Amino acid sequence: MLLIIGCRIYFQPIKEVCNCETKLHGKVALVTGGNSGIGKETARDLARRGARVIIASRDNKKSEAAVNDIIYTTGNANVLYRHLDLAKVESIRQFAEDFKDEDRLDILVNNSGVGGLKNKCNERNIDVIMQINYFGPVLLTNLLLDKLKKSAPS
Ligand SMILES: *[C@@H]1O[C@H](CO)[C@@H](O)[C@H](O)[C@H]1NC(C)=O
Numbered sequence: 001m002l003l004i005i006g007c008r009i010y011f012q013p014i015k016e017v018c019n020c021e022t023k024l025h026g027k028v029a030l031v032t033g034g035n036s037g038i039g040k041e042t043a044r045d046l047a048r049r050g051a052r053v054i055i056a057s058r059d060n061k062k063s064e065a066a067v068n069d070i071i072y073t074t075g076n077a078n079v080l081y082r083h084l085d086l087a088k089v090e091s092i093r094q095f096a097e098d099f100k101d102e103d104r105l106d107i108l109v110n111n112s113g114v115g116g117l118k119n120k121c122n123e124r125n126i127d128v129i130m131q132i133n134y135f136g137p138v139l140l141t142n143l144l145l146d147k148l149k150k151s152a153p154s
Helices: 001-012 038-048 060-074 089-101 128-142 145-150
Strands: 028-033 054-056 080-083 108-110
Touching: 038 054, 038 060, 038 108, 054 060, 060 080, 060 128, 080 108, 080 145, 089 128
Parallel strands: 028 054, 028 108, 054 080
Antiparallel strands: none
């Protein structure tokens, strides 16, 4: 009996939850890959605390569903998505260009990431895993740096 209970406790999924209640009204948050998994829950928590939340993702349909779900569960209607494909340099540049119509950027969460892709290169002959997990986020951060600095303390 004790062994069974012990096993149950040991194999319980760990449910660590952010309990921060700091309000984020007036703040703008961007979460890459915010349409599923940890990114989506991060976006949900930021929305719950009042931020304007922008999900940046490749899959428009999945992102739309995530936006609707987050709006429904948080009551914060200030949640949207913008298309971003971190594998493509032009997509990142276009995203940053379009992002100019946002007044500010307080929080940037580099959440996107991939694994398990076979050796594949993008249109610039850059390894796609390195592009999505590292070069893409570096470029994105750099292109949004002015906005982040202007929104200090971002
Ligand atoms: C995003 O990730 C890149 C690559 O690791 C890093 O250079 C950049 O500083 C990160 N940006 C933020 C806001 O953490």
